[in-house]
Amino acid sequence: MIVAEAVGRTLASLGAEVVFGVVGSGNFHVTNALVAHGARFVATRHEGGAATAADAYARTSGKIGIVSVHQGPGLTNAMTGVAEAAKSRTPLVVLAGEATDARSNFHIDQDALARAVGAVPLRIPSGADAVDQTVLAFRTAWHERRTVLLNLPLGAQADAVPWRGRLGEFLDQIVAGGRAAAAGPHPAHTVPRLREVTDLAGLLATARRPVFVAGRGARHARRELEELAGLTGALLATSAVARGLFRGNPWDLDVSGGFATPVAAELIRGADLLVGWGCALNMWTTRHGALIGPDTTLVQVDLDDAAIGLHRTVRLGVIGDTAATARAVIAAVTAEGAREPDGERGYRSPEIAARLAAEGRWRAVPYTDGSGGGRIDPRTLTIALDDLLPVERTVAVDSGNFMGYPSMFLDVPDERGFCFTQAFQSVGLGLATAVGAAVARPDRLTVAALGDGGAFMGASELETVVRLGLPMVVVVYDDEAYGAEVHHFGPHGHPLGLVTFPPADLAAIGRGYGFDAVTVTGPGDLPGVGEWLEGARERPLLVHARVTRDRASWWLEEAFRGH
Numbered sequence: 001m002i003v004a005e006a007v008g009r010t011l012a013s014l015g016a017e018v019v020f021g022v023v024g025s026g027n028f029h030v031t032n033a034l035v036a037h038g039a040r041f042v043a044t045r046h047e048g049g050a051a052t053a054a055d056a057y058a059r060t061s062g063k064i065g066i067v068s069v070h071q072g073p074g075l076t077n078a079m080t081g082v083a084e085a086a087k088s089r090t091p092l093v094v095l096a097g098e099a100t101d102a103r104s105n106f107h108i109d110q111d112a113l114a115r116a117v118g119a120v121p122l123r124i125p126s127g128a129d130a131v132d133q134t135v136l137a138f139r140t141a142w143h144e145r146r147t148v149l150l151n152l153p154l155g156a157q158a159d160a161v162p163w164r165g166r167l168g169e170f171l172d173q174i175v176a177g178g179r180a181a182a183a184g185p186h187p188a189h190t191v192p193r194l195r196e197v198t199d200l201a202g203l204l205a206t207a208r209r210p211v212f213v214a215g216r217g218a219r220h221a222r223r224e225l226e227e228l229a230g231l232t233g234a235l236l237a238t239s240a241v242a243r244g245l246f247r248g249n250p251w252d253l254d255v256s257g258g259f260a261t262p263v264a265a266e267l268i269r270g271a272d273l274l275v276g277w278g279c280a281l282n283m284w285t286t287r288h289g290a291l292i293g294p295d296t297t298l299v300q301v302d303l304d305d306a307a308i309g310l311h312r313t314v315r316l317g318v319i320g321d322t323a324a325t326a327r328a329v330i331a332a333v334t335a336e337g338a339r340e341p342d343g344e345r346g347y348r349s350p351e352i353a354a355r356l357a358a359e360g361r362w363r364a365v366p367y368t369d370g371s372g373g374g375r376i377d378p379r380t381l382t383i384a385l386d387d388l389l390p391v392e393r394t395v396a397v398d399s400g401n402f403m404g405y406p407s408m409f410l411d412v413p414d415e416r417g418f419c420f421t422q423a424f425q426s427v428g429l430g431l432a433t434a435v436g437a438a439v440a441r442p443d444r445l446t447v448a449a450l451g452d453g454g455a456f457m458g459a460s461e462l463e464t465v466v467r468l469g470l471p472m473v474v475v476v477y478d479d480e481a482y483g484a485e486v487h488h489f490g491p492h493g494h495p496l497g498l499v500t501f502p503p504a505d506l507a508a509i510g511r512g513y514g515f516d517a518v519t520v521t522g523p524g525d526l527p528g529v530g531e532w533l534e535g536a537r538e539r540p541l542l543v544h545a546r547v548t549r550d551r552a553s554w555w556l557e558e559a560f561r562g563h
């Protein structure tokens, strides 16, 4: 067995089910080996699409993401998506050929590239290391939630993997061990310290208006957090990346941060105790601290001690897995015998229940429809789509001025129903995000919400959507501009010619790729979307919405402050 074969076989055996990539000579054999051993290969049209789709696949499926790229330019093309995954702590393995000879056109310092974006570089320099390094790459990605670049030097790929005897059986054995480790309980260090648990229980016992904000690190802890919140009278919110986690709970505030409804923002600001669960409490989630009241005590629970206090000073930091910590705090709280589950307590009064029922969703907030002149108000568009689209949906959102509309007005069924690849704040990842999410959840309709800028940047994957027959609606909020920049610089009187564009027929472009398409210039065009939904849906749909563009989004102010 040669190195490329051993790497592919080991990864497939460890549980790599889907591989996204673009195949060249340097990753041909390893990708084939993955496929030969049961993995599905999804060809994207650009390596950037492959990395982002794999990232979104991992977030949506809860499984490891695998990317396969050619050496040099194959990897550089992937780098924006790799950076997004690394910043998001997505468990991802990037397999890349590597030209180690400096005279090769393909040669670059791939280790440096990985380190520059926070990914972990590993390498298979010889046959003797192939299996062990592959297992290490998988474990680092999975257990440490890291994005790993596994370099496959071209000179070593055809090396024999030294093994006298039955390598296949040996692989099966280590693979069984690796699988057990991957599926098994978290390592012991994820259990919080007793002292911190009792401190948190004590703070919750005296809090009058507690709020929990769950982040990426709490997406597996819904049950535990709901129970603890019920015992302590806490309201429930999430950061944007965990949106949908508490869907259906009457005490759900939805997202904390720029996307928060006025009632949610008021209640979060009024909290006397705010506990971030696997949540960085960064400028987005706290509106640069504006959502943290002067009398709010802050607590953070996180697996990673480096995350505690990174963005905001906290009174108490608890290092531990969020679900394990919540369970421990439930035990501590109930041991004191003072709590009635779900009783009227803390923030859980009938008045607040009534307010949340009446004002808890963005569509309940009054606004004046600005549609007209051949353009639709993006709020009117998104509320109508929310009504039309099936509830079982996955919403993937690109970056730009428009991004709040789908993030605020399109409901999602649960935390897997929202895929927000914006840790790197890159424009252009939205469509590939939708591809990965759709591969992970073909049972749900994926909605890709893009600006015109992001749509053009990621357009190469339109062909991927059609070729794979993915159930998808691509909605383009077209303001014929890099609207975020228009609203950033326009008010200061700067010229805007660099960031505005002539009209483009995105519906025709979509049809050219094989989409069905509807152009929306006002509310009267929306039934076209309904007709597609009621039809056979043989092709994906592109909704080209010409949106009003006279006003900046209110959440954008936060973004400008973050630059």
Ligand SMILES: Cc1ncc(C[n+]2csc(CCOP(=O)(O)OP(=O)(O)O)c2C)c(N)n1
Pocket: 399, 400, 401, 402, 403, 425, 426, 427, 428, 450, 451, 452, 453, 454, 455, 477, 479, 481, 482, 483, 484, 485
């Ligand atoms: C890769 C990348 N390039 C540039 C930017 C700067 N940028 C932020 S928003 C934006 C405009 C995006 O335009 P569009 O997708 O049409 O969305 P809109 O803001 O118009 O709603 C740009 C260029 C970025 N964040 N990422």
Ligand SMILES: [Mg+2]
Pocket: 400, 451, 452, 453, 477, 478, 479, 480, 481, 482, 483
């Ligand atoms: Mg735009």
